[in-house]
Amino acid sequence: EQRIYAELLQKLYEQQNNRLEKLYEEKKDNLEYITSWVHEIKTPIAASHLIIENGVGKPAEDVLASLKEELSKIEVQVEQVLYNSRADEFAKDYMISEVGLEEVVKAVVKKHANTFICKKIGVDILCADIEIISDRKWLFYIIDQILANSLKYTKADGRITIRGILKDNEKQLVIEDNGIGIRQEDIARVFDRGFTGQTGRQNQKATGMGLYLARKLARKLGHDISMQSACDEYTRVTIHFPRLIDYFNVTKM
Numbered sequence: 001e002q003r004i005y006a007e008l009l010q011k012l013y014e015q016q017n018n019r020l021e022k023l024y025e026e027k028k029d030n031l032e033y034i035t036s037w038v039h040e041i042k043t044p045i046a047a048s049h050l051i052i053e054n055g056v057g058k059p060a061e062d063v064l065a066s067l068k069e070e071l072s073k074i075e076v077q078v079e080q081v082l083y084n085s086r087a088d089e090f091a092k093d094y095m096i097s098e099v100g101l102e103e104v105v106k107a108v109v110k111k112h113a114n115t116f117i118c119k120k121i122g123v124d125i126l127c128a129d130i131e132i133i134s135d136r137k138w139l140f141y142i143i144d145q146i147l148a149n150s151l152k153y154t155k156a157d158g159r160i161t162i163r164g165i166l167k168d169n170e171k172q173l174v175i176e177d178n179g180i181g182i183r184q185e186d187i188a189r190v191f192d193r194g195f196t197g198q199t200g201r202q203n204q205k206a207t208g209m210g211l212y213l214a215r216k217l218a219r220k221l222g223h224d225i226s227m228q229s230a231c232d233e234y235t236r237v238t239i240h241f242p243r244l245i246d247y248f249n250v251t252k253m
Contacts, residue, residue, distance in 0.1 A: 037077060044074050072114055076144075083217070097134075124163070142217055142239065147162075169243060172241065173239040174238050176234060187228075191215045192212060
């Protein structure tokens with residue numbers, strides 16, 4: 001009996017230790033994320049101050065357009081930290097229904113209209129009459145993170161194409177840009193938490209959370225995300241919507 005009790009106590013001790021280590025790692029990751037997030041959000045705030053200080057004598061429309069661009073960047077960062085804090089309580093805040101892809105895509109593009117205009121980036125939307133089963137709010141956020149990433153790394157006068165594809169076993173939403181691309185050795189890790197890659201480090205614009213959150217939420221909805229890219233040529237991100245999914249079990253993922 002004493003040996004059995006000792007073994008049980010040892011197992012309980014190991015389980016508790018594992019839980020504590022997991023909590024410690026999560027706390028460490030969150031602290032690192034918040035630190036990088038603070039540095040990230042300080043950039044558009046500082047830029048806004050400079051725009052105001054240097055805006056004397058310039059057309060009001062130009063100053064307001066520049067300020068709106070910086071405010072959009074702040075909004076993206078604030079939304080990211082909010083969704084990150086709510087991701088673990090996903091099961092309490094989602095509603096599955098039929099969603100028209102074109103409607104959601106156009107809403108996301110409209111949100112970033114000022115960036116498209118300022119960088120003179122063209123956009124093609126080719127996903128009419130495609131409906132999928134998802135949560136509209138969370139899907140909006142997933143597409144928003146992917147599009148924001150494309151805009152961030154697409155140069156002025158570039159182009160982004162968003163198209164829906166019907167296949168036998170799934171529907172797809174493909175977001176492709178002709179931006180700076182991603183190195184092959186980084187593609188396998190772009191969805192890892194906190195990973196910025198060579199592109200993010202060179203441009204100092206990445207926290208490594210956008211794509212991580214996008215795929216995490218997509219998988220909770222029963223979707224998935226994949227990526228193909230070539231340096232200085234293109235980046236293609238695909239959201240996969242399998243036709244047959246048990247949506248009652250998606251929160252277990």
